Amino acid sequence: YPTAGVSSSAEAQPFYVNTPYGICLAHNGNLVNTEELMEELYEQDLRHINTESDSEVLLNIFAHELWTDKQTLTLTPDQVFGAVRRVHERCRGGYASIAMVNGQGIVAFRDPFGIRPICFGHRDTADGREYMVASESVALDALGFELDRDIAPGEAIYIDATGNLYTQQCAPSATQAPCIFEYVYLARPDSIIDEVSVYKARL
Numbered sequence: 001y002p003t004a005g006v007s008s009s010a011e012a013q014p015f016y017v018n019t020p021y022g023i024c025l026a027h028n029g030n031l032v033n034t035e036e037l038m039e040e041l042y043e044q045d046l047r048h049i050n051t052e053s054d055s056e057v058l059l060n061i062f063a064h065e066l067w068t069d070k071q072t073l074t075l076t077p078d079q080v081f082g083a084v085r086r087v088h089e090r091c092r093g094g095y096a097s098i099a100m101v102n103g104q105g106i107v108a109f110r111d112p113f114g115i116r117p118i119c120f121g122h123r124d125t126a127d128g129r130e131y132m133v134a135s136e137s138v139a140l141d142a143l144g145f146e147l148d149r150d151i152a153p154g155e156a157i158y159i160d161a162t163g164n165l166y167t168q169q170c171a172p173s174a175t176q177a178p179c180i181f182e183y184v185y186l187a188r189p190d191s192i193i194d195e196v197s198v199y200k201a202r203l
Contacts, residue, residue, distance in 0.1 A: 011053045014100075017060060020067045021075065022102030025059040028135055029094035029116040037061060037090065058095060062087050066101075075104040077158050077166040084109045084156040085170040094179065096151075098133050105160040108133045112171035114153030115179050117193045121145040131159050136191040150194050153177075 014026040031037065031054040038057060041047040045064045049056055065083040072079070087109070094115030098108045110118050120133045121140040132145045140147050151157060154171025179186075182193055183201040191198045 011051045011056075013053075013055050015053070015056045015059045017063045020063065020071065021104055023059065023063050023066070023099050024102075025055065025062065025097060025099040027055045027058050027095050027097040028118070029096055029111065030054060031057060031091055031093040031095065033092045040090070054093075058087070058091060058097060059099070061090055062097075062099060062107075065090075075101060075160075077160075077168070080107050080158045080166075081156055081168040081170055088112055088154060088171045096135060103161065105158060106131075106133065107156060107158050108151060109156035109170065110151045110153055112154040112174040113177040114150075114174070114194070115177065117150065117178065117182055117187070117191075119147060119150045119193075120157060121147040128163055130163070131165060133157070133159075136187055136193070138188050138191050141190075147192065 014024045016024045034054045034057055038049055041049060041057065041060050047060045047064060049060065062083060065086040066079065069079045069082050093111065095111045096116035096118035098106065100106050108118060108120065117135055118133065119137055120131060122129050122131050123145045132140055132143065134140055137147045152169065153176055154169055154174030156168055156170050158166045178194060183198055187193060187198045189199040189202060
């Protein structure tokens with residue numbers, strides 16, 4: 001179901017754009033300046049939005065900011081973190097996001113207030129270390145991954161196609177202000193969010 005807009009197959013995540021590289025993005029949260037961003041995307045960035053979904057808006061903002069940096073065949077961590085920094089400057093609201101950049105890697109980032117949860121973990125295999133990003137730690141548990149930590153408010157992580165992990169704080173004034181309803185209602189009780197047990201928080 002969509003985070004905003006209307007419930008339809010057209011607004012089902014993930015969303016995809018072809019340029020640059022080909023990017024597929026899903027996000028949990030809500031942007032509060034969606035209408036303003038839609039106007040900017042059309043009038044300034046020359047991008048067309050097909051739905052009323054703020055996820056499609058977030059994807060196009062990220063894609064545009066990635067494209068406005070120096071364009072190279074291989075994406076660098078500096079390009080990724082620069083784009084996320086500019087996303088934080090433009091977007092307001094709660095967003096825990098993950099994007100797959102075709103042939104390059106995976107990018108995950110969290111809004112500067114850490115409103116929505118997102119974490120990452122790893123598991124070691126015969127082929128090397130694998131990483132996983134999820135909204136809740138229980139998803140990692142189910143697939144045999146060890147929780148590393150939550151992505152901090154304003155932080156981004158980039159896992160390139162060869163499995164290298166890069167992290168960087170991309171919001172200078174980030175602060176922890178999570179949605180309490182994750183602990184009260186939304187999250188599974190056996191999850192751990194921002195080092196707090198959901199079960200213990202409910203007790």
